[in-house]
Amino acid sequence: MSFEEADNGAYVVLAPEGKFNLVAAPALKSRIDDLVAEGKSKLIVDLHAVDFIDSSGLGALIGGLKSARQQGGDLRIAAAGA
Amino acid sequence: MTGEEPGGSKEYVLEGFAVPDQLDAVHTLLAEAAADHPELDPMDVMLFETAIIEIANNVVEYGRPEGEVRWKFTIRVHADDIEAELDDTGQTFTPEQGKGMPGEEAEGGRGLPIAEALLDRIEFKRMDETNHWRMVRRLGQTPQL
Numbered sequence: 134m135s136f137e138e139a140d141n142g143a144y145v146v147l148a149p150e151g152k153f154n155l156v157a158a159p160a161l162k163s164r165i166d167d168l169v170a171e172g173k174s175k176l177i178v179d180l181h182a183v184d185f186i187d188s189s190g191l192g193a194l195i196g197g198l199k200s201a202r203q204q205g206g207d208l209r210i211a212a213a214g215a
Numbered sequence: 216m217t218g219e220e221p222g223g224s225k226e227y228v229l230e231g232f233a234v235p236d237q238l239d240a241v242h243t244l245l246a247e248a249a250a251d252h253p254e255l256d257p258m259d260v261m262l263f264e265t266a267i268i269e270i271a272n273n274v275v276e277y278g279r280p281e282g283e284v285r286w287k288f289t290i291r292v293h294a295d296d297i298e299a300e301l302d303d304t305g306q307t308f309t310p311e312q313g314k315g316m317p318g319e320e321a322e323g324g325r326g327l328p329i330a331e332a333l334l335d336r337i338e339f340k341r342m343d344e345t346n347h348w349r350m351v352r353r354l355g356q357t358p359q360l
Contacts, residue, residue, distance in 0.1 A: 152239070154268070156236075187272060188269055188272070189272065195319075195320060195321070
């Protein structure tokens with residue numbers, strides 16, 4: 134699974150595509166952790182191109198949310214089910 | 216691969232290794248069954264798909280020896296329900312059924328509870344060195360949103 138990334142200065146948008154599952158979730162979570170470590174802790178995960186999500190994907194979103202908030206940021210999801 | 220079961224309805228069968236790359240094949244297998252049964256409510260298919268993938272994930276993630284576990288998925292569509300059987304050669308274990316959802320900040324532990332919430336029957340037994348799962352969702356029970 135690939136995901137697009139756009140840094141808009143105030144926040145970073147990550148847009149996974151296809152199945153956000155056991156295979157894809159670790160890579161996105163790892164990228165979120167890297168961004169948070171770089172001080173970019175305001176994140177949006179754009180789900181418009183995701184057609185399936187499992188508990189691994191959900192876990193990655195929750196983990197990312199916790200990482201972001203610990204650094205004073207936040208993680209929002211957008212366009213779920215779009 | 217497809218075949219006929221004794222009752223005459225078609226079986227959808229997938230055999231191979233329980234590895235991450237094969238999860239797509241499980242989605243494809245169900246899509247094939249759904250395509251042959253246009254009467255199925257897409258909501259039933261989606262919820263059943265979510266449930267069986269969670270069980271498949273467990274086998275892929277925790278089955279040992281890693282990368283060497285073989286599995287066989289069989290899907291059957293009946294008039295009143297949709298059924299999947301999953302046999303795998305992984306090590307014996309005892310699934311923690313009925314445990315409920317973990318806390319909302321938990322990053323794991325939702326797979327089996329999600330499957331249990333979406334299925335009407337979920338059975339597990341170990342026999343002949345094989346783990347055997349049977350998963351059934353009754354059709355047409357989805358509440359209107």
